[in-house]
Amino acid sequence: MISVASATKRYGRTAVVDDVALELGDVGVTAIIGANGAGKSTLLSLIGRLLPLDSGRIEIDGLDVGATKGDVLARLVAVLRQENHLTARLTVRDLVGFGRFPHGRGRIDAAGRAAIEEAIAYLDLEPFAERFLDELSGGQRQRAFIAMALAQDTRYLLLDEPLNSLDLRHAVEIMRLLRRLAAERGTRVVVVLHDLNFAAAHADRIVAMRDGRVIADGPPASVMRSEVLEAVYDLPIDVREIDGSPVGLYFR
Amino acid sequence: MALLAVASTFVGVADVTPGSLLAQGTDGEAARLLVASRIPRTISLVLAGASLAIVGLIMQMLVRNRFVEPSTTGTAESAALGLLAVTLLAPGMPLIGKMGVAAVFALAGTGLFLLVLRRIPVRQIVLVPLVGIMLGGVIGAVTTFIAYRYDLLQTLGTWMTGDFSGILRGRYELLWIAFVLTVLAWVAADRFTVVGLGRDVATNLGLHHGRVLAGGLAIVAVITATVVVTAGVIPFLGLVVPNIVSMVIGDDVRRGIPWVAVLGAGFVVACDLLGRLIRFPYEIPLGIVVGVVGAALFLWLLLRKGSRAH
Incomplete structure (x- = not known):
């Protein structure tokens, strides 16, 4: 379990994440939604120890994120930020291989090699495995980074x-892949999503944030309601049921 | 590379050829020259070339910019300033002590460069080396001013222009420190590649970003200082060689290091040979030859189609 206890992160005087208490990782796929600046990405970075907490405490399986050794955490949790500006010229297979770094400090055993090939196959990257990242499209590169996290x-x-x-x-x-990971490997996925309909269609649980706080949390059916979504996005959103699952309409 | 090294030992004013060696035997003039001057010169060229090229590679990973190397980040100028300081304040210090002071200055100068970079978020990658060159210019100006006041301009000149003509046995052995550090860099190669992927990715993979940065900068500073102390600054080498290797086999440091080392050593030995042959029997200092050839190659790297400088 990931337990977040009164976590706060400030930039200047504004609290981007404001006294958040949350338990994550109970279900397969948890989606975090919210408007720009709601604090979703910051919260994810705090959990993944990419940013230091100002106050509060975050534990993953009982290990304090701020005090546990980096490589111990790296075998427990993988975190991927959205911008991966890359200047290094690596092949896809090399990059995915670095996902094994926490397991062998650069030495890759047979199990590691299998994990690399599996991750490459999972993301349909076999045709590009020997290509350099700077020769790929944005989407292919994104998939290569996800494959690294998978490895x-x-x-x-x-x-x-x-x-x-x-x-x-x-x-x-x-999104289907994340579902598969949860079902086949028991991976607990926490994903920040911009599009609430992707969240509604694929997540087991949706956490909605606004102004650094969690304002709604529950299964898609409970969060995907007009009055909740309007509070999250400051926008009237009409929710319709299509084939038994809720869809938000907000295009006009 | 091996051929170049052999050729390098047989080029010089005095007649040292395989024939003269055989004719005079191991006690002859040619053999003594070979052991005292020619072989040390070739060894130091190889060590300096390989280690400086690797320093460039490491810096490019640490700063995440392919146009940085000791002469575009203020590192080399800072080392020279340190050397000047120790020459003025403690002239009797042994060479290794001088090297240590120069390394501390080089580390401080590079740290200053990184601090400046952090203050001004640079969007264009060619601006990063420009910032470093400006910083190096300021440090160089201070150094020149001090050297001028104390009548040490000529000494400063020998540090700022790499020249291997004064290398003799007993005057180059510090470079073995650079050799040890390049081996260390090879052992830590994967860490440098991971840091080259950015702070977030490095943290995610369980690496202490700050520690790798500090260790890498220490290697950079000490190697730069040893080369500046023994022979002087060799510009562009750390920039040109890793970029050419990167174009062909990519940026995986562990895979790249042997190629960077061989190519760096070969490039320096060839340039030194060129400098000795162009107006034989006189010499053109290596720093100047590498500066001209390296600058041309650097321009080509910048202008070539598909260069990521644009």
Whole structure:
């Protein structure tokens, strides 16, 4: 379990994450939604110890994120930020291989090699495995980074807007993949999503944030309601049921 | 590379050829020259070339910019300033002590460069080396001013222009420190690649970003200082060689290091040979030859189609 206790992160005088208490990782796929600046990405970075907490405490399976050794955490949780500006010229297979770094400090054994090939196959990257990252499209590169996180073989996987720069087909494929990971490997996925309908269609649980606080939390049916979504996004959103699942209409 | 090294030992004013060696035997003039001057010169060229090229590679990973190396980040100028300071304040210090002071200055100068970079978030990657060159210019100006006041301009000149003509046995052995550090860098190669992927990815993979940065900068500073102390600054080497290797086999440091080392050593030995042959029997200092050839190659790297500088 990931337990967040009164976590706070300030930039200047504004609290971007404001006294958040939350338990995550109870279900397969948890989606965090909210408007720009709601604190979703910051919260994910705090959990993944990419940012230091100002106050509060975050534990993953009982290990304090701020005090546990880096490589111990790296075998437990993988976190992927949205911008991966890359200047290094690596092949896809090399990059995915670095996902094994926490397991062998650069030495890759047979199990590691199998994990790398599996991650590459999971994301349909076999045709590009020997290509350099700077020769790929944005979507292919994004998938390569997700494959690296997969090769890390952790119980928890934190992804910050992984659908950015993906076309619709690849976006749907990534969400299906996250579901598959949860079902086949028991991975607990926490994913920040921009599009609430992707969250509604694929997540087991939706956490909605606004102004650094959690304002709604529960299964999609309980969060996907007009009055809740209007409070989250400051926008009237009509929710319809299509084939038994809720869909938010907000395009006009 | 091996051929170049052999050729390098047989080029010089005095007649040292395989024939003269055989004719005079191991006690002859040619053999003594070979052991005292020619072989040390070739060894130091190889060590300096390989280690400086690797320093460039490491810096490019640490700063995440492919146009940085000791002469574009203020590192080399800071080392020279340190050397000047120790020459003025403690002239009797042994060479290794001088090297240590120069390394501390080089580390401080590079740290200053990183601090400046952090203050001004640079969007264009070519601006990063420009910031470093400006910083190096300021440090260089201070150094020149001090050297001018104390009548040490000529000494400063020998540090700022790499020249291997004064290398003799007993005057180059510090470079073995650089050799040890390059081996260390090879052992830690994967860490540098991971840091080259950015702070977030490095943290995610369980690496202490700050520690790798500090360790890498220490290697950079000490190697730069040893080369500046023994022979002087060799510009562009750490920039040109890793970029060419990167174009062909990519940026995986562990895979790249042997190629960077061999190519760096070969490039320096070839440039030194060129400098000795162009107006034989006189010499053109290596720093100047590498500066001209390296600058041309650097421009080509910047202008070539598909360069990521644009």
